[in-house]
Amino acid sequence: MSNNNKTYKIILSGGGTGGHIYPAIAIANELKSRFPNAEFLFVGAKDRMEMEKVPQAGYPIKGLWISGIQRQLTLKNLMFPFKLISSLWNARNIVNTFKPDVAIGTGGFASGPLLQVAASKKVPCLIQEQNSYPGVTNKVLAKKAKKICVAYDGLERFFPKDKIIKTGNPVRSSLLDIESKTAEAKDFFNLKNGKKTLLVLGGSLGSRRVNELIEKELEFFQMQNIQVIWQCGKLYYHQYKIYNNTKDIQVCEFLNNMDFAYAAADFVISRAGASSVSELCIVGKPVIFIPSPNVAEDHQTKNAMAIVNKNAALIIKEEDLDVDFESTFLKLSTSLEKQKELGENIKKLALVNATNQIADEVEKLLKSK
Incomplete structure (x- = not known):
C-alpha cells in the first residue's frame, strides 16, 4: 500500500500517562517501518513522563506548558488560561516550523493545542480514542479531525458517526x-x-x-x-x-x-x-x-x-x-x-491489528493531500 521513499513529516501528540504515550509510540513505529525516510516529531506536556519515555523510544519531542483543569479551585486552575494561550502560541510555532503532512493525537493535555493549531492550518488530523468514554480533549477535537479511531462500540454518542473507525487500541508489538x-x-x-x-x-x-x-x-x-x-x-x-x-x-x-x-x-x-x-x-x-x-x-x-x-x-x-x-x-x-x-x-476480545489499521488510516490521509 505504501510508497516507501516518501519523506513525509508526521507529528504526534499524546501524554500525561503511559496510556496516551505508548499508543502514540506504537503508531509511530509502524509508520516508520512503512516510511523509513519519514520525519517524526512528538509534542508533549513539559513536566510529564512523555518527555522521558518518547526520547527513550528514539523520537524527538517538544514540550508545551500545559496541564488539565483540576476538579476543585486551585492555583493551577487560575493558571490554566495562561498555559492554554502559551501552548497554542508554541504549538503554532512548532507546526509552522515543522510543516507536518499529518497530525495524530492520542489524548492527553498537549494534544489539544497541537491538533487545534494543526487543523486550523489545514493539516489532516487523526485522533485515537482509547476509552469507552472520551476525554474532554478528544471530544473538542472531534469536529476538526478527519478520522477518529476507537476501541469500543457506541462512541457515535460523542463523535460524528461518519468519522469513526473501530480499530482497537495500539499495543506494543x-x-x-x-x-x-x-x-x-x-x-x-x-x-x-x-x-x-x-x-x-x-x-x-x-x-x-x-x-x-x-x-x-x-x-x-x-x-x-x-x-x-x-x-x-x-x-x-x-x-x-x-x-x-x-x-x-x-x-x-x-x-x-x-x-x-x-x-x-x-x-x-x-x-x-x-x-x-x-x-x-x-x-x-x-x-x-x-x-x-x-x-x-x-x-x-x-x-x-x-x-x-x-x-x-x-x-x-x-x-x-x-x-x-x-x-x-x-x-x-x-x-x-x-x-x-x-x-x-x-x-x-482482543483487537490485534489495531496499530496496522490506524497506520492504514494515516496513510490514506497522507495520500489524500
Missing part, C-alpha cells in the same frame, strides 16, 4: 507472542518454579489505594504460596521498595519489560485504563480489575465492565476491597477452571 517467553521471563524475574505468580499493575504513576491493598495482603499471598511482581509506580516506589526481595515479592517502580511481566504472570491485578485493558485482552491472562474512581466520568469502571460483562474478567470496586478482596482472589487463584475460562474469554 512485543506482547503479541508472550507464550514463547515464559521460561525466559521467569529467569528474568528470578521466579521460583512451583509457585504461582501474581502481577500487580497500578498504572505508570502508581495507585495509592492498590498499593495499600497489596501491602496489607502480603502475608495472605505468602500463605497462598504466591510470589508477586508489584509495579507500584513512580510516586510510591520510595515508600514500598522496603518489601523488594522479601518473601518472594519484587517491587518495581516501572516495568520496562512488559512482555516478560505478562509472560511470567499466572494472574493479574490491574487498574482499568484503556491501554492496560487492551494489553490484557491480547495476553489473555485472568485478571481482577480495580478501576480508579478518580477519573473523568468514571471511565475506568466502564472500560472494566465492558470486559466483565462478557465473563472475561473479575472486578472489585475500591470501596469493596476490604470486604471482598480475599474471597474474590481465592475464587480465582484456587480454580484452574476459572483461570482458564477468564483467560480464554478475554483473549476473544
